[in-house]
Amino acid sequence: MKTMIRKAEECKMEYREHMRDGDGTVEITNFIQGNSELNDKGRLFAKLTLKSGCSIGYHVHEKDAELFYMMKGTAEYNDNGEIRTVHAGDVMICPTGTGHGIANRSEETVEVIAVIVYA
Numbered sequence: 383m384k385t386m387i388r389k390a391e392e393c394k395m396e397y398r399e400h401m402r403d404g405d406g407t408v409e410i411t412n413f414i415q416g417n418s419e420l421n422d423k424g425r426l427f428a429k430l431t432l433k434s435g436c437s438i439g440y441h442v443h444e445k446d447a448e449l450f451y452m453m454k455g456t457a458e459y460n461d462n463g464e465i466r467t468v469h470a471g472d473v474m475i476c477p478t479g480t481g482h483g484i485a486n487r488s489e490e491t492v493e494v495i496a497v498i499v500y501a
Contacts, residue, residue: 388413402483406436426498432457436492437485443476448498450474450484455492458485 394412401408409431417425425446430438432455440460450459452472459468460483468474468484476482478501486492 388415400439401437402439402441404437404439404483404485406433408432408436408438420499422500424497424499426496428496429453430494430496432484432486432492432494434486434489434491438483440481440483442481443478443498445478446498446500447478448476448482448496450476451495453493453495455486455490456488457492457494458487460484 394415396410396412398408398410400406411429411431413427413429414420420427426448432438450473452468452470452474454470456467456469459466459474460481461474462476462480462482474482474484484492484494
């Protein structure tokens with residue numbers, strides 16, 4: 383069985399301005415290098431960093447589902463139209479056919495681990 387370790391400096395960084403019509407720039411640290419690393423059952427395993435005032439706009443997951451694990455900070459989470467406050471340690475699940483968004487309204491940086499899996 384093949385195992386693999388990817389060092390932190392080998393993870394690809396990307397920056398998305400106004401992600402899903404949100405505010406600011408989201409920093410994305412990609413932990414995988416292609417869908418095959420998730421056995422083609424998903425397309426994202428990453429850390430999302432939202433600085434103060436940054437957000438990912440509300441969007442619906444039509445053909446996949448997304449899971450968030452809140453690593454750091456406090457944020458406003460749009461849970462299918464209902465705004466809820468989430469804190470470090472919380473888990474947010476957005477099943478297929480539902481929508482979500484997240485906004486950092488605090489002064490502290492927010493860090494979220496995100497996984498997107500196919501329906």
